[in-house]
Amino acid sequence: MTSHTSEMSEQQTRIALAALYRLIAHFKMTDLIDTHISARVPGTTDQFLINRYGVLFHEVQPDDLVKIDPSGQQIDDVRAAGEVNVAGFTIHSAIHMARHDLGCVIHTHTADGIAVACHPQGLLPLSQHALKFYGRIGYHPYEGIAFDLEERARLVDSLGAHSVMVLHNHGLIAAGGTIAEAFLNIFFLERACQAQVKALSACAQPILPPEAVRQRTSDQFLREEGVEHAEKVWQAALRLVS
Numbered sequence: 001m002t003s004h005t006s007e008m009s010e011q012q013t014r015i016a017l018a019a020l021y022r023l024i025a026h027f028k029m030t031d032l033i034d035t036h037i038s039a040r041v042p043g044t045t046d047q048f049l050i051n052r053y054g055v056l057f058h059e060v061q062p063d064d065l066v067k068i069d070p071s072g073q074q075i076d077d078v079r080a081a082g083e084v085n086v087a088g089f090t091i092h093s094a095i096h097m098a099r100h101d102l103g104c105v106i107h108t109h110t111a112d113g114i115a116v117a118c119h120p121q122g123l124l125p126l127s128q129h130a131l132k133f134y135g136r137i138g139y140h141p142y143e144g145i146a147f148d149l150e151e152r153a154r155l156v157d158s159l160g161a162h163s164v165m166v167l168h169n170h171g172l173i174a175a176g177g178t179i180a181e182a183f184l185n186i187f188f189l190e191r192a193c194q195a196q197v198k199a200l201s202a203c204a205q206p207i208l209p210p211e212a213v214r215q216r217t218s219d220q221f222l223r224e225e226g227v228e229h230a231e232k233v234w235q236a237a238l239r240l241v242s
Helices: 010-026 086-098 111-117 151-159 179-202 211-224 227-238
Strands: 036-040 048-051 065-068 104-108 138-140 164-167 171-176
Touching (some): 010 036, 010 048, 010 065, 010 104, 010 179, 010 227, 036 086, 048 086, 086 104, 086 151, 104 179, 111 164, 138 151, 179 227
Parallel strands (some): 138 164
Antiparallel strands (some): 036 048, 036 104, 048 065, 104 171, 164 171
């Protein structure tokens, strides 16, 4: 199952996105029904698929995904008619409208992700996982539950040119050009948060790599990773939920 949304049919995207929901459940990154994953509908710039509100991640099937436009209007599709979470729509529509290079967006509320989102310095350069994002992560101040569509512009400004973002006092955002890239980003970001919480609980002043090493490691990730690597990870991960 490929994850290259630009090369897939809508049905193939539905299948891959449903598998991603189940993978996020497998790795215990869910918050009952209150987080979301979306994917752009192939061949469009303004339509995306998102979970029908009330379906648990481990239950999601291709026909549970609702197709909507940036106004929240459901596209004529009887397969997954149903309610879409308002806050989820606000966050995901903001990114899909502004960043056409990103085909998939994941939002989580894990305990470790929230803990890092509450830290005044955000994600610290403590682990190799964290250094993947060194200098390449956005931060967005907490404004309350994301019901206000005017927040969309501010979310996009906070994300900038990055693919991952910490929402202060809230949770994490990870995106990618493909479903596989988004999965790899949220997996590393979540592991980085887990490591940070454990490291700070064990030691008030953990070892921090020198600045030159931080930059070198970030550059190594940027140079070595790509669509092929993400796809290899994705195909391996799919065996966990097949």
